[in-house]
Amino acid sequence: DADVTQTPRNRITKTGKRIMLECSQTKGHDRMYWYRQDPGLGLQLIYYSFDVKDINKGEISDGYSVSRQAQAKFSLSLESAIPNQTALYFCATSPRGTGTYNEQFFGPGTRLTVL
Amino acid sequence: RKEVEQDPGPFNVPEGATVAFNCTYSNSASQSFFWYRQDCRKEPKLLMSVYSSGNEDGRFTAQLNRASQYISLLIRDSKLSDSATYLCVVLGSGSSNTGKLIFGQGTTLQVKP
Numbered sequence: 001d002a003d004v005t006q007t008p009r010n011r012i013t014k015t016g017k018r019i020m021l022e023c024s025q026t027k028g029h030d031r032m033y034w035y036r037q038d039p040g041l042g043l044q045l046i047y048y049s050f051d052v053k054d055i056n057k058g059e060i061s062d063g064y065s066v067s068r069q070a071q072a073k074f075s076l077s078l079e080s081a082i083p084n085q086t087a088l089y090f091c092a093t094s095p096r097g098t099g100t101y102n103e104q105f106f107g108p109g110t111r112l113t114v115l
Numbered sequence: 116r117k118e119v120e121q122d123p124g125p126f127n128v129p130e131g132a133t134v135a136f137n138c139t140y141s142n143s144a145s146q147s148f149f150w151y152r153q154d155c156r157k158e159p160k161l162l163m164s165v166y167s168s169g170n171e172d173g174r175f176t177a178q179l180n181r182a183s184q185y186i187s188l189l190i191r192d193s194k195l196s197d198s199a200t201y202l203c204v205v206l207g208s209g210s211s212n213t214g215k216l217i218f219g220q221g222t223t224l225q226v227k228p
Contacts, residue, residue: 033215040123042202042220043159058215090158102147102206104216106158 138203
């Protein structure tokens with residue numbers, strides 16, 4: 001089984017709908033992240049959490065919210081989806097610490113299309 | 116200016132060729148650097164960390180030049196399976212960046228038979 005899973009893997013929705021993307025991990029890591037990837041722009045950090053009660057905004061948090069329900073679960077919500085939120089979304093985890101512990105492990109991604 | 120910049124390519128090379136990618140970063144206080152590999156429509160995966168003295172892993176060699184603030188990745192004897200996008204990644208520094216990775220847009224490599 002994959003260590004970092006994301007659901008759904010693909011989603012097509014309409015403008016104005018509320019969408020939740022879910023991420024679960026079995027790696028026992030404290031830190032979790034949500035990124036979006038657009039062609040030619042690389043990965044942009046949306047939100048991150050270093051512990052269950054810790055939530056921090058990333059570079060592009062407007063229009064998104066998150067919930068860290070447990071150490072293993074971190075969900076991303078789009079309260080009212082808009083077409084420019086069409087992108088590939090990745091969840092990632094990393095252990096607490098520095099140096100080699102900065103490696104992040106990514107889920108398989110969710111392809112979201114907002115019509 | 117982007118914090119981490121790469122030439123997006125694509126770099127088209129024949130099998131067996133040697134190819135090098137460079138990446139520049141803007142924050143001189145950055146301490147940790149990485150190369151990630153991303154196959155088409157898949158998740159990024161760590162290829163190698165970049166150490167100050169340079170490091171090698173098989174056909175892959177990573178170098179860091181702090182004075183010029185650039186990182187390089189050299190691939191020798193390219194294989195078809197090396198075709199992917201290579202992401203230059205820098206660990207953010209400073210109070211607002213601690214623990215966050217900053218990704219370049221990636222350089223695409225196509226190795227042809």
